[in-house]
Amino acid sequence: MLVRPKGKEAAVKIIPWCIPLVLLSGWQLLSWAGALPERILPAPTKVFQAAIGLVSTGELFSHVSISLTRALAGFLIGGIIGFLFGLFNGVFRFADLVFDTSIQMLRNIPHLALIPLVILWFGIDETSKIFLVALGVLFPVYINTYHGIKSVDKSLIEMGRAYGLKGGALFFNVILPGAMSSILVGIRFSLGVMWLTLIVAETISAHSGIGYMAMNAREFMQMDVIVLSIVLYALFGKLSDVIARYLERRLLQWNM
Amino acid sequence: MKVIPEQKEHVLLKDVQKGYGDRTVLNGLELSIHKGEFVAIVGKSGCGKSTLLRLIAGLERLNEGVIRINDKPLTQLNEHARIMFQDGRLLPWKRVIDNVCIGLAKDAKAKAKIALRQVGLEDRMKEYPAKLSGGQKQRVALARALVHDPSLLLLDEPLGALDALTRIEMQDLIASLWQKNKFTSILVTHDVEEAVAMADRVILIENGKVSLNQVINLPRPRQRTHPAFSMYLEEILGRIMDRQQKKNFVM
Numbered sequence: 001m002l003v004r005p006k007g008k009e010a011a012v013k014i015i016p017w018c019i020p021l022v023l024l025s026g027w028q029l030l031s032w033a034g035a036l037p038e039r040i041l042p043a044p045t046k047v048f049q050a051a052i053g054l055v056s057t058g059e060l061f062s063h064v065s066i067s068l069t070r071a072l073a074g075f076l077i078g079g080i081i082g083f084l085f086g087l088f089n090g091v092f093r094f095a096d097l098v099f100d101t102s103i104q105m106l107r108n109i110p111h112l113a114l115i116p117l118v119i120l121w122f123g124i125d126e127t128s129k130i131f132l133v134a135l136g137v138l139f140p141v142y143i144n145t146y147h148g149i150k151s152v153d154k155s156l157i158e159m160g161r162a163y164g165l166k167g168g169a170l171f172f173n174v175i176l177p178g179a180m181s182s183i184l185v186g187i188r189f190s191l192g193v194m195w196l197t198l199i200v201a202e203t204i205s206a207h208s209g210i211g212y213m214a215m216n217a218r219e220f221m222q223m224d225v226i227v228l229s230i231v232l233y234a235l236f237g238k239l240s241d242v243i244a245r246y247l248e249r250r251l252l253q254w255n256m
Numbered sequence: 257m258k259v260i261p262e263q264k265e266h267v268l269l270k271d272v273q274k275g276y277g278d279r280t281v282l283n284g285l286e287l288s289i290h291k292g293e294f295v296a297i298v299g300k301s302g303c304g305k306s307t308l309l310r311l312i313a314g315l316e317r318l319n320e321g322v323i324r325i326n327d328k329p330l331t332q333l334n335e336h337a338r339i340m341f342q343d344g345r346l347l348p349w350k351r352v353i354d355n356v357c358i359g360l361a362k363d364a365k366a367k368a369k370i371a372l373r374q375v376g377l378e379d380r381m382k383e384y385p386a387k388l389s390g391g392q393k394q395r396v397a398l399a400r401a402l403v404h405d406p407s408l409l410l411l412d413e414p415l416g417a418l419d420a421l422t423r424i425e426m427q428d429l430i431a432s433l434w435q436k437n438k439f440t441s442i443l444v445t446h447d448v449e450e451a452v453a454m455a456d457r458v459i460l461i462e463n464g465k466v467s468l469n470q471v472i473n474l475p476r477p478r479q480r481t482h483p484a485f486s487m488y489l490e491e492i493l494g495r496i497m498d499r500q501q502k503k504n505f506v507m
Contacts, residue, residue: 177349
């Protein structure tokens, strides 16, 4: 073994960050050496300075908070709708018959293709962005919830019935926990879709948010701010992944 | 005239027909089981012995005929019966104690603990099923069935997947709990030795009917080395194999 058991825990924490650190230092060194012109890629220190500058004016905070609000609102709306449809169509045969075919049809439309339509419907204010995020999040949550419920072990459901569980008790003790790992896959996937949609929507049509900050910086050739926006997206992407992992660890404890 | 001790009938099947599509599984099956009796049902795989058990549990509907439990026709899930499946069917996301509590009222932890003590697994109650061996899982499944104080325990080849030593241990455990709690018990098994080791009566199902009804007159706890034990074993096995040979001959 490369790592001694004693230092193992620390190593597990440090190793994943090695590549980002190496890349970052390489980037910084190349900038110092003059190999990377500032017009192409500003040095990390410059980006950091830009971040400090934007924090001190309060601009960064307002852009980040508006983006997070949109992301969260869209995620909650789309996620809840997708979850409920997945649930009902998975559990009730009739709901399945009525809704599933239509949802499968809508699912195959790339939701970003609706941007022109959405702008005409809702203009470029909050509604349009939240609508797009919700739409993007809805389908992965739906598909995975639906599939998770459909694929719960039938023999466990039969056992539950034979042991006197029905209705809500059967649902909460057998069906929902049985579908949970699939539901969490859907949530994790839809967190990615959430950021993607928001970036595109904010870049194309907005007057606030991280995407707007980047587009605005482009007009003034502020490379450092543009790179800062991209770094912010990467950090928030990582953050949502951490949250998803935490949920998995909590809810799928029995599977560990 | 000989005095027959009065025995209350618990399960009665009359002219039971059951099939899936074109395939007939049970065809005019008649069977009566009295209260507190331990009956083993044997037969070749596919003979319908598991189907019979599932019918008695009320998990499936029969096509024709009638099943009476305590003289009342069975029309839905048999609420006084608990079934133990071959594959255990513990919920992997619930700890052992919570698996035993399934279907019980909220304050039943104490009862569940007693049931786990009966099967010798009280110290593992906080574990998830994935941490248990096959035999331990079936012990939990047994505790889960017994905690409901069923008047009828249905055993659907519950020991089929266990190794030989664990199986004998479980047979003795089930037999002793049966003697103590006095419920009626129906065991479906492909293992004739298991049937003789546990049951008061062994029933053979062939062609959808009861073709042998053999009372096992051996003292309990059953000794597998008892000379009569192997006699019963040979007789029943002979019956199953004999038929098979004749069939092959005709073909």
